[in-house]
Amino acid sequence: MRKIIWLSLWVVLIVLSACQPMNPPPVENPAVSSPSATPVEQELLASLEAVERVESTPTPQPAEAKHQPIVLTDALGRTVTFEELPKRVVVAGRGVALLTDAVYLFPESFERVVAVSRTSQSPDGDFLALVDQRLPEKIAFETNVGAEQVVTARPNVVLLKPYMQEPLGNPLEALGIPVVYLSMETPQEYQRDLQTLGILFGNSQRADEVWAFYQQHLDTVSNALKxxxxxxxxxxxxxxxxxxxxxxxxxxxxxxxxxxxxxxxxxxxxxxxxxxxxxxxxxxxxxxxxxxxxxxxxxxxxxxxxxxxxxxxxxxxxxxxxxxxxxxxxxxxxxxxxxxxxxxxxxxxxxxxxxxxxxxxxxxxxxxxxxxxxxxxxxxxxxxxxxxxxxxxxxxxxxx
Missing domain, CATH: 3.40.50.1980 (Nitrogenase molybdenum iron protein domain)
Structure with missing residues (x-):
């Protein structure tokens, strides 16, 4: 590109020189400061130098974003780390219905939950099927599912109640599958575990919104009865x-x-x-x-x-x-x-x-x-x- 600019410049200079009185021969490498350059020539030479400076200046490269792992503490007090947000979430084991209802408080669950142990307390149907229209497409496990079956869902994480650690959690971790335990048995545990789910789904704002709803009603009752x-x-x-x-x-x-x-x-x-x-x-x-x-x-x-x-x-x-x-x-x-x-x-x-x-x-x-x-x-x-x-x-x- 620089050769083309030089050639264009010299063509312009030749044309201009034909229209000017005879001057001493131009210098080999004209510069803006040359006393023999006309104002027009100086302006063109200055433009060329500006182009050269731009071309010779290295283009700033965006600083490489530092990768931040996802770190959370589950209901058993264990630190669990993920390199990225889990894309395939499984909710399994006993107590799963109550746990899954909490998981589905987060909009991301509709895409990321790929398998659920199915159970219901009602003869009127499955509440989860009412909430998630894609549930029939997802893998259905029994509540007594084993680790070798859960692995077939290719999970990035499995969510369990704490009492499922021995029968299911430990075997899954032995196979290299991350496990996060959620208790959610008391109001305090609900607040804590909602925050855990917020981190897991990359939506802490939703966790805060849900708990704010609970806190509002807790305060309403408390204030009325204080x-x-x-x-x-x-x-x-x-x-x-x-x-x-x-x-x-x-x-x-x-x-x-x-x-x-x-x-x-x-x-x-x-x-x-x-x-x-x-x-x-x-x-x-x-x-x-x-x-x-x-x-x-x-x-x-x-x-x-x-x-x-x-x-x-x-x-x-x-x-x-x-x-x-x-x-x-x-x-x-x-x-x-x-x-x-x-x-x-x-x-x-x-x-x-x-x-x-x-x-x-x-x-x-x-x-x-x-x-x-x-x-x-x-x-x-x-x-x-x-x-x-x-x-x-x-x-x-x-x-x-």
């Missing part, structure tokens, strides 16, 4: 009803479980914490239930209709003898596809319901259906029509 004395708090009994293998049983939760925590947050006193409780549900008999003499009794049912269970109990003479029943305070804990008492994203709805039922005077304008509609729209993008057609019809329990 002046209550212990004497003003009803004595509450939450009972999980099961009829596995045809054997009816009533169970109470450990002190550290969400059911107990929600009772306290909602302004109630959990009466069942005065007995020796195990690490899981503890079976109790009717004599123990009567001995507690709770002011309010709530029936939880995961695979049955809680409202139907309550109606059956109201016909039982032994239950009719309970003071809570006589005073009209036997309730069916609300549910849709999943019950609202457990560590599923719906637990915030369970808290709002329980606080209202224990202290209706503190929440005079409370509308449980409206709360649920907002929840499913904001968290899962289900519009009003979908809510009316797919969610509302499967509501069961106390929605008065």
């Amino acid at each position: 002046d209550l004395t212990d004497e003003q708090k009803p004595r509450v009994l939450l009972l999980y009803y099961s009829d596995r293998d045809g054997q009816v049983a009533f169970n109470v939760a450990p002190k550290t479980w969400l059911q107990t925590i929600l009772t306290g947050l909602a302004g109630g006193i959990p009466v069942w914490t005065d007995i020796e409780l195990g690490s899981g549900w503890t079976k109790v008999n009717l004599e123990q239930i009567a001995g507690w003499d709770a002011d309010r009794i709530f029936i939880i049912a995961y695979t049955a209709n809680p409202q139907q269970v309550v109606e059956n109990l109201l016909q039982d003479p032994q239950w009719q003898a309970l003071r809570a029943v006589q005073e009209g305070h036997l309730y069916a804990f609300p549910r849709d596809y999943y019950s609202w008492d457990q560590p599923d994203p719906r637990w915030i709805l369970g808290l709002r319901y329980l606080a209202y039922r224990l202290h209706p005077e503190a929440f005079p304008n409370f509308d449980l259906t409206a709360e649920a509609r907002l929840f499913f729209e904001r968290f899962y993008g289900l519009d009003a029509r979908t809510f009316e057609e797919k969610i509302l019809p499967v509501f069961k329990g106390d929605f008065r």
Whole structure:
């Protein structure tokens, strides 16, 4: 290019010199400072020098971006590092339904979740299939899936509950598959593990938005009940009803479980914490239930209709003898596809319901259906029509 510019310049100079008076012969390498150069020649030479300087100056290269690995701490306190955001996410093992509902709070999950262990508490269908239209295209595992099966999904990461470490997590890591454990069993763990998911999906803003929603409702309940004395708090009994293998049983939760925590947050006193409780549900008999003499009794049912269970109990003479029943305070804990008492994203709805039922005077304008509609729209993008057609019809329990 420089040769062409020089040639063009000399042509221009020759033409110009033909129009000028005779001057001494031009110097070999004319410069702008040459006294023999005309103003026009000097301007052209200056332009040429500017071009030469541009061509000779190295083009600045953008600084190479420093690669930042993705580092997070999971529910077991382990540091897990990824070189890039995982593109193939698997959610597997027991407790997976509640965990997957939390994973799908993040929009990125629709593309990145490639396999899920399938389970459901509802005879009305699969909630996840309602949320993710592409679910039929994704790999379906059983809850007792083994590591050799999970590997077939070619995961970049597998999300598990902490109690799945021995049966599934360790074998996966032995095969070189990263594992991240998420507990999400209490409000504090929910806040922490939402941040972990935000890092994993590269969307910490979404984690902050979701938790802000929870915090707002926690604050609403707390502020409304902050002046209550212990004497003003009803004595509450939450009972999980099961009829596995045809054997009816009533169970109470450990002190550290969400059911107990929600009772306290909602302004109630959990009466069942005065007995020796195990690490899981503890079976109790009717004599123990009567001995507690709770002011309010709530029936939880995961695979049955809680409202139907309550109606059956109201016909039982032994239950009719309970003071809570006589005073009209036997309730069916609300549910849709999943019950609202457990560590599923719906637990915030369970808290709002329980606080209202224990202290209706503190929440005079409370509308449980409206709360649920907002929840499913904001968290899962289900519009009003979908809510009316797919969610509302499967509501069961106390929605008065």
